[in-house]
Amino acid sequence: MGTSRRSRATLRDIARDLDLSVSAVSMALLDHPRIGAETKARVRDAANRLGYVTNSAGRALRTQMAGAIAVIVPNTGAHVFGHSYFMHVMTGVTAVANSHESLVFISTTSADAGSDVSAYEAIMRSRAADGAIVTSASADDTNIGRLVETGMPVVLLGRFPHLPEAITVGVDDRNAAFKATEHLIVAHRRTSLVHISGPLGHQTAIDRRDGFLAAAAKHGASGIVVEGDFSEESGAAAVAELDDRRKGPLGLFVANDEMAYGAITALATEGISVPGDVCVVGFDDFGLSRVTTPSITTMSVRAESMARLATERLYELIDGEEIRERHTVLPVVLTIRQSCGCPPHGPLPAQHEGRETHPPPFAYRLS
Secondary structure (H helix, E strand, O other): OHHHHHHHOOHHHHHHHHOOOHHHHHHHHOOOOOOOHHHHHHHHHHHHHHOOOOOHHHHHHHHOOOOEEEEEEOHHHHHHHHOHHHHHHHHHHHHHHHHOOOEEEEEEOOHHHOOOHHHHHHHHHHOOOOOEEEOOOOOOOHHHHHHHHOOOOEEEEOOOOOOOOOEEEEEOHHHHHHHHHHHHHHOOOOOEEEEEEOOOOOHHHHHHHHHHHHHHHHOOOEEEEEEOOOOHHHHHHHHHOOOHHHOOOEEEEEOOHHHHHHHHHHHHHOOOOOOOOEEEEEEEOOOHHHHOOOOOEEEEOOHHHHHHHHHHHHHHHHOOOOOOOOEEEEOOEEEOOOOOOOOOOOOOOEEEOOEEEOOOOOEEEOO
């Protein structure tokens, strides 16, 4: 009987026995500092009593699980590999995976394969992963639906309106873009606006574009969209597409900071000053925006926190837990720096809808 009981013991068994979460049990067994000494002692005692084996290979043999999770990056999302977003995502994913004694591997498709199916097929057919996180997929990627329908634990990074039953973790890109654009209009009186978007086959780029257009329409401002691809080079190229009438005074909202830097550099080459002639707001805040000249006012996304939460959700699915919040939306912060023209102490006072408003200094959080 002892051997049979030992062979069935899992983290979930310990969690149920002690009325704790599976994540708390896992961290306790790994001596994580967030878990108190008393709780760690209780968990170790229960693990011994139930015959839990902490060795990951032993766990895989008991449960017939792979002891690994996958991060799926379809070919349509290949641009992420050269972007710091991917580094932040992988940092968050691996931190949580390490606490669960799991491996992490990346499934993608080579650019010359002509299809992104194999990125998913490798996961669906090989049984090499207990679950998967999908990032940077295109808006019309039907393979995601196929993956979700297999019943494999899956969490999607971003917004997927065509998959309402999927578990997703992301940010409100549309609302964030609306607020960024509104800052240019309200705080800086810029009514001639340009948006350099990301690749419009991706929901993130679509939502940021739509937020920009909605803010321009609300305030009666003129707004045009130039499509980029999230690279510095495409930001510079977008500036070259603008005629001289669109280069000042102008409000420029850019879908990420790398393109914003490319645009600022191209404007400087033409003798156009930022923020004197053109006010600029970017998006992401993954490091570049703090070290440029001028530094870039931007919408700060907590990509690592987003990835951590998505991975925690994935392990809850793997452990059979019920996910009550299927769509988690994290807040975004407008971080004031130099490129928009605000003074060092914070945003300029603004006349808005008949009343003077004073946004709080440095940053404000979007709900």
